Amino acid sequence: MPELSPAWARVRLALMALAVDPAGLGGLWLRARSGPVRDAVTGALTALPLPVRRLHPSLGDEALFGGLDLTATLAEGRQVRTEGLLAQPSALVLTMAERCPAGLAARLAQALDHPRHCLVALDEGAEAEEALPGALADRLALFLSLDDIPLAEAVPLALDLEQIAKARARFLKLRVPPRAAVTLTGVAASLGITSLRAPLLALRLARVLAALRGHAGVRAEDVTTAAELVFAHRATRWPEAAEDQPPPPAPDTENEGDSDGENRPDPGDIPEELVLEAVRAALPEALLDQLAIARAARATGGATGSGEARPGHSHGRPLSARPGRPSAGLRLDLIATLRAAAPWQGMRRKTALQDRLVHIRPSDLRIKRYQERNERVLIFAVDASGSAALARLAEAKGAVELLLARAYARRDHVALIAFRGAGAELILPPTRSLVQTKRRLAGLPGGGGTPLAAALQMAQDTAVRARAKGLTPVLALLTDGRANVALDGTPGRARAEAEAVVAAKAWRRAGFAGVVIDTAARPQDGLRALSATLGAAYLPLPRATAERLSSALEAALTPLQAG
Numbered sequence: 001m002p003e004l005s006p007a008w009a010r011v012r013l014a015l016m017a018l019a020v021d022p023a024g025l026g027g028l029w030l031r032a033r034s035g036p037v038r039d040a041v042t043g044a045l046t047a048l049p050l051p052v053r054r055l056h057p058s059l060g061d062e063a064l065f066g067g068l069d070l071t072a073t074l075a076e077g078r079q080v081r082t083e084g085l086l087a088q089p090s091a092l093v094l095t096m097a098e099r100c101p102a103g104l105a106a107r108l109a110q111a112l113d114h115p116r117h118c119l120v121a122l123d124e125g126a127e128a129e130e131a132l133p134g135a136l137a138d139r140l141a142l143f144l145s146l147d148d149i150p151l152a153e154a155v156p157l158a159l160d161l162e163q164i165a166k167a168r169a170r171f172l173k174l175r176v177p178p179r180a181a182v183t184l185t186g187v188a189a190s191l192g193i194t195s196l197r198a199p200l201l202a203l204r205l206a207r208v209l210a211a212l213r214g215h216a217g218v219r220a221e222d223v224t225t226a227a228e229l230v231f232a233h234r235a236t237r238w239p240e241a242a243e244d245q246p247p248p249p250a251p252d253t254e255n256e257g258d259s260d261g262e263n264r265p266d267p268g269d270i271p272e273e274l275v276l277e278a279v280r281a282a283l284p285e286a287l288l289d290q291l292a293i294a295r296a297a298r299a300t301g302g303a304t305g306s307g308e309a310r311p312g313h314s315h316g317r318p319l320s321a322r323p324g325r326p327s328a329g330l331r332l333d334l335i336a337t338l339r340a341a342a343p344w345q346g347m348r349r350k351t352a353l354q355d356r357l358v359h360i361r362p363s364d365l366r367i368k369r370y371q372e373r374n375e376r377v378l379i380f381a382v383d384a385s386g387s388a389a390l391a392r393l394a395e396a397k398g399a400v401e402l403l404l405a406r407a408y409a410r411r412d413h414v415a416l417i418a419f420r421g422a423g424a425e426l427i428l429p430p431t432r433s434l435v436q437t438k439r440r441l442a443g444l445p446g447g448g449g450t451p452l453a454a455a456l457q458m459a460q461d462t463a464v465r466a467r468a469k470g471l472t473p474v475l476a477l478l479t480d481g482r483a484n485v486a487l488d489g490t491p492g493r494a495r496a497e498a499e500a501v502v503a504a505k506a507w508r509r510a511g512f513a514g515v516v517i518d519t520a521a522r523p524q525d526g527l528r529a530l531s532a533t534l535g536a537a538y539l540p541l542p543r544a545t546a547e548r549l550s551s552a553l554e555a556a557l558t559p560l561q562a563g
Contacts, residue, residue, distance in 0.1 A: 004153075004155065005149075005153040007148065007149050007153065008149060008153050008154060008155070008157075010144075010229075011041060011144055011146070011149070011157070012044075012157050012159070013209075013212075013225070014028065014142045014144055014229060015028075015041065015044050015045075015047070015157065015159060016047075016159055016160070016163070016164060016167075016212055017142065017205060017208045017209060017212065017229075018048065018118070018142060019047040019048050019049070019159060019164045020164055020167045020168045020171060020208045020211065020212065021168070021171065021204065021208050022048050022049065022050055022091060022118035023050075023089070023115040023116060023117065023118050024115060024204055024208075025118065025140075025141040025142060025201065025204060025205060025208070026112050026118060026119065026139045026140045026141050026201065027091075027092075027112070027118040027119035027120055027121065027139070027140045027141070027142070028118075028119075028120045028121070028140060028141075028142040028143070028144065029097075029121045029123060029132055029136075029137055029140045029142065029143045029144070029233070030042075030120060030121065030122055030123065030144050030146070031123040031143070031144070031145045031146070031147070032122075032123070032124070032144075032145065032146035032147065033124055033147075034124060035151075036151055036154065037146050037149055037151055037154040038122070038146055040154045040155075040156060040157055041144070041146065041157065042093070042120070042122070043156075043157070044157040044159055045091060045093070045120060047159040047161060047164065048091045048118070049168075050089055050090050050091040050117075050118065051088070051090045051091065052090070052091045052093055053085050053090045053091070053092055053093065054092075054093045054094075054095060055085065055092050055093065055094045055095070055108075056094075056095055056096070057094070057095075057096050057097070057099045057100045057101060057104060059085075059104060061107070062082070062084070063084060063085060064084050064085055064086050064107060064111075065084040065086060065087075066081055066082050066083050066084035066087060067081065067082055067084070068080070068081060068082075068339055068342060068343070069081060069082050070335075070338060070339055070342055073342040073343065073345075074338075074342055074345060074358065078343075078346060079342075079343045086111050086117065089116040089117055090117055091117070091118050091119075091120060092108070092111075092117055092118070092119045092120070093119075093120045093122065094108070094119060094120070094121045094122060095122050095124075096122070096124055097121035097122055097123045097124075097132050097136070098123045098124060098131055098132060100121075100132070100133050100136065102133065102135075105133035105135045105136050106135055108135075108136060109135040109136055109138075109139055112136075112139045112140075113139070119136065119139075119140060121136055121137075121140065137233075137234075138195050138197055138198075139197065141201035141202070141204070141205050141229070141230050142205075142229055142230070143229065143230075143232070143233040145233075163212060164212075166211075167208065167211035167212045168211075170211050171207045171208050171210070171211035171212075172207065174207050174210050174211060174215070174216075174217055174218055175216075175217040175218065176203065176206070176207065176217070176218045177217070177218060177223075180203060180206065180218060180223050181199065181203055183223065183272055183275060184199040184202045184203055184206075184223065184226075184227060184275075185199045186272045187199075187227055187231060187272050187275045187276055187279065188202075188231060188234075190272065190276060191231055191234070191235040191236065191237065191276070191279065192235060192236035192237040193231060193234045193235065193236070195234075198230055198231060198234055201230050202223075202226045202227055202229075202230040202231065203226070205226040205229060205230060206218050206222040206223045206225075206226040207222075209222040209225055209226060210222040223275065224274065224275050224278045225278075227275045227278060227279050228278050228279055231279045232279050232280075235279065237523065237540075319369040319370060320336075320369065321333040321336035321337075321366035321367060321368055321369060322366065322367060322369055323340075323363070323365065323366060323367075324365065324366070324367040325362070325365050325367070326365070326367060330367045330368075331367060331368045332365065332366070332367060332368070333366045333367060333368045336366035337360065337364050337365055337366045338358070340363075340364040340365075340366060341358065341359065341360050341361065341364040344359070344361075344364075345358065345359060348361075375412070375413065375470070375471055375472070376412050376413065376471060376472045376473075376474060377412070377413035377414070377415055377430045377462075377463075377466045377471045377472070377473050377474070378412055378413070378414050378415070378474055378476060379415045379417065379430075379459050379462055379463060379466075379473055379474065379475045379476065380414070380415065380416050380417065380476050380478070381417040381418075381419065381424075381455045381456075381458075381459050381475060381476065381477045381478070381479075382416070382417070382418050382419075382478050383419060383420070383450060383455075383477075383478060383479035383480065383481065384418045384419065384420040384447070384448075385419070385420045385421075385447070385448050385449055385450040385451075385481065386420075386447045386448055386449070401438055412432075413430040413431060413432055413466070413471060414428070414430065414431060414432070415428060415429060415430045415431070415462050415466070416428040416440060417455055417458050417459055417462070419450070419451050419452065419454060419455035419458075420447060420448040420449070420450075420451070421447070421448030421449060421451070421485070422448070422449070422451060422485060422489035423451050423454045423485075423487075423489060424451055424454040424455040424457070424458045425458075426458055426462065427440045428440045429462070430462070430466050430471065448485075449484050449485035449491060450479070450481050450482065450483055450484050450485060450496075451483070451485035451486075451487075451489070451496070452479070452482070452483035452485075452496065452497075452500040452503075452530075453483060453486070453487050453496060453499035453500040453502070453503045454485070454487055455477070456477075456500060456503035456504060456506075456507060456534075457487070457503050457506075459475050459477075459507070460503070460506060460507050460510060460512070463475070463507075463510065463512050464510070473512050473513075474512070474513045474514060474515075475507070475512060475513070475514030475515070475534075475536065476514065476515055476517065477514065477515070477516045477517065477534075477536070478517050478519060479516075479517075479518070479519070479527065480518065480519040480520035480521075480524070481520065481524070482497060482524065482526045482527070483496035483497045483499070483500040484496050486499055487499050497526070500530065501530070501533055504530055504533040504534045505533060507534050507535075508533065508534055508535040513535075513536070514534055514535075514536035514537075515531075515536050515537040515538075515539060516530060516531035516534065516536050516537070516538050516539070517539050517540075517541055518538065518539065518540040518541065519541060520540075523540035524540075528540075
């Protein structure tokens with residue numbers, strides 16, 4: 001086999017591990033656009049010990065779980081059911097996984113909770129806001145990004161089937177160092193990973209890697225590699241480097257020659273710092289930014305639409321039919337009606353007074369349903385206080401301007417609130433006027449305190465009025481500091497922060513969505529806590545340019561219309 005580049009060797013190792021324990025590892029999140037490089041990876045899936053079945057984001061429950069075969073049922077006069085894709089253990093390949101709706105993601109996640117299937121999610125997201133739903137990403141141990149692998153390096157992947165078979169037979173019997181689970185859990189916590197599935201999957205992957213490498217037990221290198229493959233894309237933060245900590249004590253080498261080996265370190269007991277550095281090097285920082293933006297996008301409404309969903313009867317996204325009779329505005333769903341009537345045809349033919357091909361009763365009637373979405377208003381609350389340096393305020397203005405043009409093209413409404421000095425000001429009520437919005441934004445001054453509570457109150461007042469007009473309000477709060485001006489305009493950090501918390505709780509109770517973009521040089525714990533109180537997504541973007549800020553806002557506030 002020709003020598004592989006480090007990145008391509010990593011891909012091969014991940015596929016080998018998946019082939020050893022596909023159901024136990026859950027599967028693979030493969031982020032790559034369609035092309036020959038991705039084809040080389042998907043072509044190697046034949047080594048999996050499961051039949052490969054392809055899925056599509058628009059797949060319905062009948063295809064997954066089975067359902068009524070309408071033609072056969074009508075012909076035979078008895079119920080004939082089809083077998084769903086989840087009936088037998090299989091390797092499920094989900095194409096366009098970044099557009100997977102929440103319903104399908106929940107059903108696939110439930111299937112992965114029972115170790116019979118594995119999922120290969122082909123994330124073809126070309127934009128930063130597109131990413132795999134969190135319910136699936138949490139259950140897939142492995143992640144690979146092929147964006148930086150050139151075609152010249154993507155040689156055919158020859159997986160060693162004999163090595164895979166031997167590893168499959170012995171990996172569960174390998175001894176795991178007692179400290180390995182503690183180390184992996186500590187590393188996950190340091191990276192801001194809250195799911196307990198991550199360290200469990202990393203521990204299982206470490207066993208698989210040890211078996212593939214022919215180790216008698218799980219070693220430090222197996223734990224480190226497992227952390228790279230499982231933790232890197234899940235990280236929500238990088239721990240700050242400790243600058244003033246004393247260096248670790250030197251190992252005691254006086255008794256290295258003891259024959260009993262009692263003083264030798266456990267080969268599986270490795271420092272968390274080494275694992276963290278390995279995880280840090282596993283993924284480029286730009287990709288982590290993209291994944292963070294995508295998480296924020298889904299937290300503020302997902303990738304399935306803009307405004308709030310509401311039922312409809314004439315247009316929109318089709319939903320499952322419901323019992324009812326056609327009338328003004330309600331349309332008959334003929335196929336659903338026939339499905340409801342099909343199981344009863346044999347009985348009805350025996351008791352019917354007239355000989356008909358199909359016997360329909362009023363209880364069989366089904367009407368069509370659709371899901372429509374309201375128009376949306378984007379409420380920008382921009383921190384113009386003195387804590388926001390002039391450069392960062394300029395970048396925030398530039399980002400909002402870039403986004404305004406895109407919002408105008410989609411006919412979104414835009415409102416602009418500036419907070420500085422003693423209070424907040426509604427610079428622009430909800431409007432579609434791009435020229436007027438840009439003019440008001442350009443004249444936004446800077447300086448003074450940070451009246452955050454006043455900004456949140458004004459944002460909620462604006463949101464309530466917008467919702468009364470049938471709009472769906474979404475807040476974008478751009479700030480780099482903490483509240484230090486109370487509602488009455490007097491300075492005082494403690495009171496100002498307490499009032500901001502009260503205003504944030506009121507926003508959350510109202511059920512509005514939002515995103516807090518932290519533009520400070522370092523992420524602020526206070527803003528992270530505030531975003532949790534708001535029920536909003538938190539997105540730290542230090543040293544953000546206008547283009548980067550606008551991309552984050554585009555992702556978090558105006559998710560891609562999918563369908």
